[in-house]
Amino acid sequence: MTLAETQALFCEAITSAEPLARRRLEACFAGTDEFPATERVTLYAEMYGWRLVDALREIYPRLARFLGDGEFAALAQDYLKHHPSTHHDIGRAGHALPGFLRRFPDPDRPDLADLAELEWTRHTAFFSENSAAVGADAFAKLAPGTFARARIAFTPALRILALRYAVTGLWRCIEDGVKPEPPVEGASAVAVWRRGFEVLHGPISLEEAKAFSEALEGKDLAQICASFAKTPEPAAAAHAALSSWIEEGWIAAIVVP
Amino acid sequence: MDTSHLQLGHGVGLRTVHFSRYLAERPPVDWVEAVTENFMARGGRPLAVLEKVRGEVPVVLHGVSLSIGSVDPLSEAYLADLAELVRRIEPAAVSDHLCFGSHRGHYVHDLLPLPYNEEALAHVTSRLLHVQERMGRQLFLENPSSYVSFKDSTMSEWEFLAELSRRTGCGILLDLNNIYVSARNFGFHPATYLAGIPVERVGYFHLAGHSDRGKYLLDTHDGAVPAPVWDLYRQALRRFGAVPTLVEWDDRIPPLEEVVAESRRAAAIEAEELRPARRLAS
Numbered sequence: 001m002t003l004a005e006t007q008a009l010f011c012e013a014i015t016s017a018e019p020l021a022r023r024r025l026e027a028c029f030a031g032t033d034e035f036p037a038t039e040r041v042t043l044y045a046e047m048y049g050w051r052l053v054d055a056l057r058e059i060y061p062r063l064a065r066f067l068g069d070g071e072f073a074a075l076a077q078d079y080l081k082h083h084p085s086t087h088h089d090i091g092r093a094g095h096a097l098p099g100f101l102r103r104f105p106d107p108d109r110p111d112l113a114d115l116a117e118l119e120w121t122r123h124t125a126f127f128s129e130n131s132a133a134v135g136a137d138a139f140a141k142l143a144p145g146t147f148a149r150a151r152i153a154f155t156p157a158l159r160i161l162a163l164r165y166a167v168t169g170l171w172r173c174i175e176d177g178v179k180p181e182p183p184v185e186g187a188s189a190v191a192v193w194r195r196g197f198e199v200l201h202g203p204i205s206l207e208e209a210k211a212f213s214e215a216l217e218g219k220d221l222a223q224i225c226a227s228f229a230k231t232p233e234p235a236a237a238a239h240a241a242l243s244s245w246i247e248e249g250w251i252a253a254i255v256v257p
Numbered sequence: 258m259d260t261s262h263l264q265l266g267h268g269v270g271l272r273t274v275h276f277s278r279y280l281a282e283r284p285p286v287d288w289v290e291a292v293t294e295n296f297m298a299r300g301g302r303p304l305a306v307l308e309k310v311r312g313e314v315p316v317v318l319h320g321v322s323l324s325i326g327s328v329d330p331l332s333e334a335y336l337a338d339l340a341e342l343v344r345r346i347e348p349a350a351v352s353d354h355l356c357f358g359s360h361r362g363h364y365v366h367d368l369l370p371l372p373y374n375e376e377a378l379a380h381v382t383s384r385l386l387h388v389q390e391r392m393g394r395q396l397f398l399e400n401p402s403s404y405v406s407f408k409d410s411t412m413s414e415w416e417f418l419a420e421l422s423r424r425t426g427c428g429i430l431l432d433l434n435n436i437y438v439s440a441r442n443f444g445f446h447p448a449t450y451l452a453g454i455p456v457e458r459v460g461y462f463h464l465a466g467h468s469d470r471g472k473y474l475l476d477t478h479d480g481a482v483p484a485p486v487w488d489l490y491r492q493a494l495r496r497f498g499a500v501p502t503l504v505e506w507d508d509r510i511p512p513l514e515e516v517v518a519e520s521r522r523a524a525a526i527e528a529e530e531l532r533p534a535r536r537l538a539s
Contacts, residue, residue: 001409003376004328010369010405011360030406035442035472040405043473048365055366085364088322088335089294093366127298130305156300197302 001028014045015084052080052093059094060119062174063112091127094120111165111183118167121159121192122199129156133249139242146256148222152215152245153253157194160204160212162187168203193250200248207231208241263428263460265315265349265501267524272506275513276306283313285517288349290503293320296346297338307346315349317461317503318342319430322364323388325398326357326371326381336391343392350460352397352430355381355418372407373417378424385425397428397460402435402467402476404442414439415453428460431497433489434482434505438467438474447489451496461501464490464523479508482519487526494530502527 001009009028013020022038031037053076057064064072079100085093098120101113133155142150166188173180189209192201204212211227225238245251266287271279273295289310296307296318310316322335343351356368371377389396400418412420422429431454433447440447464487466480482490482504493500504519 003372003380006372006407006409007328007357007360007369011363011365014365014367014369015363028408030408030410032444037405039472043404043475044367044369048367051366085366086362088324088332088338088359088364089297090364090366093364127301127303129300131300197305 010041010044013041014048016045017081019045049077049080052085052090053077055090056080056094056097059091059123060097060116062119062171063116066109066112066115066170066174091123094123109183110185111167111170114161114163114165114167115170117161117163118171118190118192118201121161122201125157125159125192125194125199126197128194131155131157131252134246134251134254136246138246138251138254142254142256148220150221150254150256151218152221152224152251153255154212154215154250155193155252157192157199158250159192160209161190161192162209163190164188166203168201171201191250193248195249207237211238211241263350263501265317265461267520267527268314268317268501268503269513269516269520270319270503270505270507271307271310271316272510273303274510275516276302278513279306279310284310285513286314286520288315288317288501288503290317290319290505291346293318293339293342293351293353294322297342311346311348316346317350317352318346318348319399320351320353321368322358322366323353324357324359324364325353325384325388326355326377327359328357328380329359329362331384331387332359336388340392343394350397350428351392351394352399352428352460354401355398355414355421356401368401370401370403370405370407370414371417373410373412373414375411378417378420381421382424385421385427389425389427395426395428397430398422399430399432399463400435400439402432402438402442402474404473406443413445413450413453415450419453419455419458422455422458429454429458430461430463431459431493431500432463432465433493434463434465434467434478434486435476437486437489438476441474448492451489451493454497456497459497459500461503462490462493462497463503463505464519465505465507477508478505480506481515482522487522490523490526491530494527499527499531 006028025041026037029037029041031040053073056076079097083096098113098117101116106112164185165183170180189204189206190201191204207228211224214224214227228234228237231237268286268288268290271289271291291307296303354368358365358367418429436447436450464482465478466482468475468477502523506516
């Protein structure tokens with residue numbers, strides 16, 4: 001048996017849903033009467049499952065708590081059959097779980113995909129690049145007449161999620177150990193950011209999410225502020241949003257081209 | 258390349274549960290070993306901890322995903338991330354495992370053993386030479402603990418490792434717990450393993466705990482170093498001399514003091530074993 005054939009058989013035996021035929025394993029692996037080759041290989045298969053389910057549980061602790069150990073493990077194993085790990089970092093093995101939950105939603109809790117999206121986003125924010133934020137006087141420092149033309153660069157940890165359900169309530173219920181209300185569909189937006197090394201999140205208005213998208217596309221402050229045009233008090237809403245972006249440390253730079 | 262330059266003393270693994278202690282104070286050990294993949298991100302708390310610690314004690318980077326024995330092409334993305342981390346941290350040594358952990362682009366996140374024969378030896382030799390050239394430095398490879406062996410093996414693990422080191426100039430990270438676990442699982446004598454490893458190739462030792470599952474020993478790294486592994490450590494010191502030694506504790510990790518106490522115990526055993534023989538009064 002070549003090295004390539006050996007490795008193919010070993011990995012198939014570890015990841016296959018069903019045990020492989022004994023004669024195939026015994027042609028490759030050695031064993032003893034007390035501890036036969038098939039049992040030795042099964043040990044690796046069990047460890048493969050445990051290790052990856054544990055890794056997913058670390059990334060998705062609220063989803064795991066909500067579902068309970070058994071149901072989460074079943075979900076994780078099903079997910080891994082469709083999405084085996086393709087990255088050397090085991091922490092990235094869970095990257096497709098939100099999409100998987102959207103494709104195969106829980107009929108009673110279709111909001112679990114959004115909950116998973118929030119957990120995954122927090123996970124990536126935790127490991128994102130460190131960056132300093134501008135100070136409270138950043139807008140005041142702009143030269144007169146340049147405000148409207150200025151553009152914003154955000155800190156790398158900041159992410160804005162567009163979701164189908166308001167999952168921050170579900171998150172809070174899981175944290176508090178309270179039974180959540182049934183999900184109600186409706187567009188919502190959540191910001192995820194980092195203060196120091198602490199990851200935070202909170203709901204934001206759809207107008208603010210739109211303003212954020214405009215900024216990410218490189219649009220200037222005049223266009224960013226126009227996102228609030230349909231609010232009852234556009235100027236006040238834009239001012240409040242920009243002030244909070246500074247206060248929360250979301251803005252890395254304000255540049256006048 | 259020889260490995261005699263490694264003079265680190267006694268260290269422990271840098272683990273997340275102890276991060277706040279490392280941020281608040283100087284590590285109470287001679288050196289630390291960091292699991293490479295946990296620090297490959299571009300930012301965040303883990304990297305900040307590692308950068309602080311490296312300013313205080315030597316750091317060794319210890320990888321689990323190089324997959325040096327895989328028939329897949331070496332991951333250039335992985336090597337780029339590793340090179341960047343090495344540039345940033347300037348570790349005292351870089352190590353990984355004699356194993357494979359990926360196949361056809363899928364990672365099983367395990368340290369799977371290889372058949373020990375000429376085909377595998379030539380394959381690993383060629384990849385290791387490439388990695389060492391790419392990194393511009395010697396790598397240390399660790400003997401894995403294992404539960405399966407292969408009908409196509411034609412040599413022992415220690416013969417394979419010794420020959421690999423001779424062909425590539427790589428150093429050997431000798432995990433004494435892994436030797437003990439594999440010895441029990443395959444029925445060889447651990448002293449035979451030690452005797453087959455060239456003294457000058459060994460860069461450092463690992464010590465760790467395991468679990469006895471009756472039919473076999475499982476390499477769990479979830480407890481104190483067991484007595485038979487301490488005994489093997491004494492034998493290894495007598496053969497290899499004062500080699501840097503690290504205590505690994507990866508699961509059910511106790512407070513830092515307990516892990517450090519294990520490291521100090523290793524230091525005390527080394528002092529005891531390598532103490533110059535007292536002259537008899539005439």
